[in-house]
Amino acid sequence: MKNQLLLLMALAISVSVTGQKKELKAAAKALKKGKYSEMWTPLNAVGPMFKDMDDKYKGEFLYLKAKAIYGKGMDPKKDVKVAKAFTELVDFEKTQKSKKYSKEAAVVISRIVKKTAEDGSSAYKDAKYNLAAEKFELVYELSPLDTLYKLNAALSYYNNKDYDKAIHLYQDLLELGFTGIYKEFKAKSVVNDEVLYYNSEKDMNSQVAMKIAKDPEVKLSKSKTGDMVRNIALSYIAKGDNEKALEAISKAKVLFPKDAYLVIQEANINLGLGNNEKFLQGMKDAIALNPNQPELYFNVGVITMQKGYDEEAMGYFQKSVELKEDHAESYMNMGSIILGEASKMQEELNNSFQDFKKYDKLLIKRNKIYKRALPHFEKAFKYRQKDEDLMKTLISLYQRLEMYDKEKEVKALKDAL
Incomplete structure (x- = not known):
């Protein structure tokens, strides 16, 4: 009885294999004639047997199924299904160390990936960020080596204010060690x-x-790490979760301890939260990591000036213009610090109004301060010739210093705006 059962099983397997071969042959015949719809009857017949199918028939089945979906290749609505079907075929052949169908499959996948990427780019340009994100994610799904498209998807979700999806993709990229450097x-x-x-x-x-x-x-190219972490942080900020924002940057700093951009983003978040001391320390840390960046010196100078440390602030602004000669804001701030000395004299001038000798000496002293401040504003004006506030400051200084020709010249420029 046992032997009889084994014989029946063997016969069943034999019939099953024979049936598979017959159905696959019928599907292949329909493919050869270009009758794609007729391929589905035999393919559906053997589809449920796929798990138990012999490996040499699995590749053929996957190929025929992909070709049946693809048809004449004229229906773009099928592109996603087609690409996934051919990708499944390529993945299977990799496990078999075979390339029987992979070359043809790769051509089709490449065409669809290219088209999908172009659609994503067009949608992004049209500010259809959700559609762009879906297209870019599909490109990455079909072509995992094209990691940059996953980054594009994350950015698209971020621009669409879909912060949870953006955070998820950005964190995936960081865990993959993706930097975007090429x-x-x-x-x-x-x-x-x-x-x-x-x-x-x-x-x-x-x-x-x-x-x-x-x-x-x-x-x-520049690393995208800082941008990714920044957008994770900004996403958390937009969600009202500053703690998670700082936590995200803190984790990234462990991976990239010498990334000045991360330090800067952390400092900027602290600034937004009103943590000026942490902002200032963060910017100083960033300067240590990136000593040739003028904006860093400028930002530290601004906070230092606001805290009343004028001499230290002057040093930072001076360093900023040494690195970037046309940094007009630094010149203006240096001039403003010096003018602050003149403002402090106003009360003393008011109290000495009756003492003509003392009053005249104070005026001379104040004019010397104006003369020290003037070159900084003139330097700024060289790079900011349409800044009305700057023009007003120069007109006032020229007037006080009795430089009337200069005053007239700047007034004319201002009136011409």
Whole structure:
């Protein structure tokens, strides 16, 4: 009886395998004739048997199913299903160390990925951020090596104010160790010096060799880590969760201890929360990590000035303009600090109104202060020639210092605005 049962099982398996071969052959025949709808009857017949199917037939089944979905390839509404079907086929063949169908599948997937990415970009440009995010996520799902599209999806969700989804994707990227750094290949056109960008170093060197381009350059792009952490933090802030925002940055700083941008974002959040001391210390830490960034010195100078440490603030503003000569705000703040000395004299001037000698000496002293402040405002004006408030300050100083020609000149510029 036992042997009879084994025989029946063997016969059942034999019939099953024979049936699979027959149905797959029928589907392949329909494919060859271009009768895609007729492929589904045999495919549906063997589909439930897929788990128990012999591996050599699984690949064929997945291929035929993908081709049945794809059809003539003229229906863009099927693109997602088609790409997922071909991706399933490629993934299976990887487990079998086979490439029988993968080359054809890769061509179809690549076309759909490219089209989906273009659709995502168009939606983003049209500010349809939710649609853009969905398209970019699909690109990443179909092509996991294209991690940048997951970043694009996160940014799209962030712009759509869908903060929970944005946070989730950004955190996934950080856990993956994604930095967004890539090689950038660029050169200049020999015709008009326009900057040209290339997909590879080979393409760039080829155009240089043909004397179409010159001055080739290979550069690494900036890390996106700071932007991701910033957007996580800003997402938490938008959700009213500043504690989580600071926590997010704190975790990122463990991974990237020398990332000045993270320190700056933490400092800015503290500033928004009114934690001026922590902001100031954070900016000083950022300067230590990135000593050639003028904005850092400027920001520290502003807070230091607000806290009344004028001499220290002057040092920060001076360093800012040493690094960036046209930093008009730093010049204006240096001038304002010096003018503050004159403001402190006003009460003494009011009390000495009856003592002409003392009053005249104080006026001379105040004019000397004005003369010290004036070059800073003039320097700022060199880079901010349409700033009305700056013009008013200069007009006032020229008037007080009896520099009437200069006063007239700036007044004319102001009236012409």
